[in-house]
Amino acid sequence: MGVKKVGHCGTLDPFASGVLPVCVGKATRVVRYMDGYDKTYRCTAHFGASTDTQDREGKVIGGRMPSPEELDQMKADNYSLLHGLFDRLDGEMEQMPPMYSAIKMGGRPLYEYARQGITLDRLARQIRIYDCTVHSITSDGILAADFSLSCSKGTYIRTICDELGRDSGFGAYADALMRTRCGPFLVETSFSLEEIERLIAAGQISDFLLPEDLAVAQMPRLEVSDEEAAHIRLGQQMPLELFQDRMNYPGSFDHNDADENNTDRSDIHPRYCAYFGGQLLAIVLPDEKEGRKILRIERMLA
Numbered sequence: 001m002g003v004k005k006v007g008h009c010g011t012l013d014p015f016a017s018g019v020l021p022v023c024v025g026k027a028t029r030v031v032r033y034m035d036g037y038d039k040t041y042r043c044t045a046h047f048g049a050s051t052d053t054q055d056r057e058g059k060v061i062g063g064r065m066p067s068p069e070e071l072d073q074m075k076a077d078n079y080s081l082l083h084g085l086f087d088r089l090d091g092e093m094e095q096m097p098p099m100y101s102a103i104k105m106g107g108r109p110l111y112e113y114a115r116q117g118i119t120l121d122r123l124a125r126q127i128r129i130y131d132c133t134v135h136s137i138t139s140d141g142i143l144a145a146d147f148s149l150s151c152s153k154g155t156y157i158r159t160i161c162d163e164l165g166r167d168s169g170f171g172a173y174a175d176a177l178m179r180t181r182c183g184p185f186l187v188e189t190s191f192s193l194e195e196i197e198r199l200i201a202a203g204q205i206s207d208f209l210l211p212e213d214l215a216v217a218q219m220p221r222l223e224v225s226d227e228e229a230a231h232i233r234l235g236q237q238m239p240l241e242l243f244q245d246r247m248n249y250p251g252s253f254d255h256n257d258a259d260e261n262n263t264d265r266s267d268i269h270p271r272y273c274a275y276f277g278g279q280l281l282a283i284v285l286p287d288e289k290e291g292r293k294i295l296r297i298e299r300m301l302a
Helices: 025-033 068-076 080-087 110-115 157-168 193-201 212-216 226-233 255-260
Strands: 006-008 022-024 039-047 060-062 091-095 125-138 143-151 172-182 221-223 272-276 279-289 292-300
Touching: 006 025, 022 025, 025 212, 025 292, 039 157, 068 080, 080 125, 080 143, 080 157, 143 157, 143 172, 157 172, 212 279, 226 272, 226 279, 226 292
Parallel strands: 221 272
Antiparallel strands: 006 022, 039 143, 039 172, 091 125, 125 143, 272 279, 279 292
């Protein structure tokens, strides 16, 4: 597109496909507000082996195929063993990030250490599974489960497959993975690279570019007056009391708690999309300055 500033949200594994929101030009200003998107995936877990990368591209390091007798028993029991494991995928849980991931330690992504045969101690992360649906389980040639899963950011689906494999006793890895949703963006309304190239060649760029408002649609909306919009456009802070009845915000927070936890106070408050006349002006948030409660402008978008 001939634009230098481009940013994306939610990196996909090399073997995966699906939704990858890309911000172009000035829209890179909203990338920071897309980081917390929940996501939905469609995955095929292959049981009977585990790999070092937890996906089909890795080296097999363990696991075993069920015996014919075990397969017959699972079929007769409608795969209740595996269904039970998937049923447990609900709510908050801790997950250990895989070594083959882009998480950085010592300034280097973990996968660089993994490729050298080095395993580092990692901290488990808190994740949340909102919903898991098993579409089918088959055992013709291979034992595989096709399922969909909605989860919080930072969830590794291939790690879930690996854990399912360990709990089953057979081992498992992610054989196919598609991200079907990233926040408000759906795979059904996405464009492939080939479609984008064709539309650009035809001069139809507007057919696939979406308004940046959509990227922050999950944030509460604050309608402002003409005068307030003028102050926002000039980057001027205003007393919070002018907006509190429109923000449903209690207007207080504990300084000590924020300081003791070494937390930026701005992370405690919800962000709002300030709109005037249907135009997104800025991302704003309640804050305090020199003992005064103010509406702080975090990111100008007008």
